[in-house]
Amino acid sequence: MVFGDLDIIHMIRGAGPMVQLVLLLLLFFSITSWAIIFIKYRYIKRAYRESAFFTDIFWESRDLGVAFKEAKELPGSPIARIFRIGYVELKRVSETGNLLPAPESGTLTIKGKLAGIDNVKRSMNRAINTEVTRMAQMIPFLATTGSTTPFIGLFGTVWGIMNAFHGIGQRGTASLAVVAPGISEALVATAAGLAVAIPAVIAFNYFMQKIKIIEAELESFSADFLNIIERDLGR
Secondary structure, three states: EEEEOOEEEHHHHOOHHHHHHHHHHHHHHHHHHHHHHHHHHEEEEEEOOOHHHHHHHHHHHHEEEEEEEHHHHHOHHHHHHHHHHHHHHHHHHHHOOOOOOOOOOOOHEEEHHHHHHHHHHHHHHHHHHHHHHHHHHOOOHHHHHHHHHHHHHHHHHHHHHHHHHHHHHHHHHOOOHHHHHHHHHHHHHHHHHHHHHHHHHHHHHHHHHHHHHHHHHHHHHHHHHHHHHHHHOOO
């Protein structure tokens, strides 16, 4: 691999064992980071697409049962998943009697309404936390990569320069032709550390912004769903 007059492969081969070990560690961070970036990009892109599709279906449909059937066909949508959990909990509390009319009046009691709605709200809040946790999985590794790989590369550079100067001391010569190759080979580690860190930091910030947007949409949908339940119970 040649960049201008620089032969990177030759410089890596000419580096010392410690610098090569540092470069191997940086290669591991790079491959893992790019794998996470690829996986998370596809996951979040699918989450956005299917959530937008389900939201349109939900507001166009007047039957929660129909929306529930459509939600089961969209496994990649976080909004569809929290709706399914809320809908199942709503059916459960209805079947257990929390949303049944009081025998003497034939209407729902305030206590029954609050108990049923609180159960649905708690289940949806847990579902939102689960979805956010699922979306954020592996992303902290990108932050770790962005914060540590420059220092790992710097360590390799410092070690390489130490070896270069040690060799100069043993030979007793300090010409530029003797010093420059060893230092340039050591500096490859710093360049590699920055090359690994920069994409990881950019991807981390991008994914965290997208996750915050999805989290806000989940909370907004949950509030709308609970409002619909309260409105229907109040009729």
